[in-house]
Amino acid sequence: MRNIHDEYLAQVRAKRLLNTILLLVFIVLMVAGFQTANARNAGGFIDGLPNTFDFMADVVGEAVERAHLLPGYFVKYLPSLIETVNIAGASTLLGALFALCISMLVTRGLAPVPWAIMPLRRVLDILRAVPEIVVALVLIFLLGGGPVPAMIAIALHTVGALGKLFSEVNENASLKPVEGLESVGAGWVQRMMLGVVPQVAPNYLSYALLRFEINIRASAILGFVGAGGIGYDLRNTMSWGQGKFDEAAAIFLLLFMTIVIVDQISSHFRNRLTHGAMRGEARV
Incomplete structure (x- = not known):
């Protein structure tokens, strides 16, 4: 002992x-x-630490001094903001659709080709590992500036992120409906769409809404490298320096308000989807 x-x-x-x-x-x-x-x-x-807040002070100072011009700037940059939200929405939709398909192929017990699970999982890892800005820079070199490279770059990263999340959700789905459909001769696609997707759809939508919030921020950041949207306008106003900081402040406020509004709306729907699904399971 x-x-x-x-x-x-x-x-x-x-x-x-x-x-x-x-x-x-x-x-x-x-x-x-x-x-x-x-x-x-x-x-x-x-040596640069004492100057940390100088830029912020300049922006806030000009914004306060020209506060009466901010509403006009909001109207001026609203189309760019809409473009940014559209990039995020399109990339989220495309990424979620591809992620749904791939997640079925990498889920153990559901995949039609078991030996392809590991290679496809590594593909998802690569898509998640490569930052959107790197992919966007390559695509801008190939396709030119604009929203299309940003949309493709964000969609690829979304496939990697949501593909992993969706596959984890699939693993918790009950196989009884799948087995029942298989017993009556349903094909693999029918078994997935009718036996698995209805069970996990609330979680899919919840993760997709969360990803939509992230993609709005990503699309704004990609604007700094010439991918269009409000980020491109923000880069131009900040590069101009003194005299344009009030416009930069207006863009900051627009982007901040948009992210807060989208966050509140998506959080509301995510709570309804997840809690509604849990209540439905409890009643069953």
């Missing part, structure tokens, strides 16, 4: 020693990386 206790204490001490060593290595690497980055930074991170 004593030997077991001594062995346990020895293992605990060894684990603590290993964790301490790993923590020290992490701290050393972090400090070394910070020093290297700071040394290569043009102005130096420490």
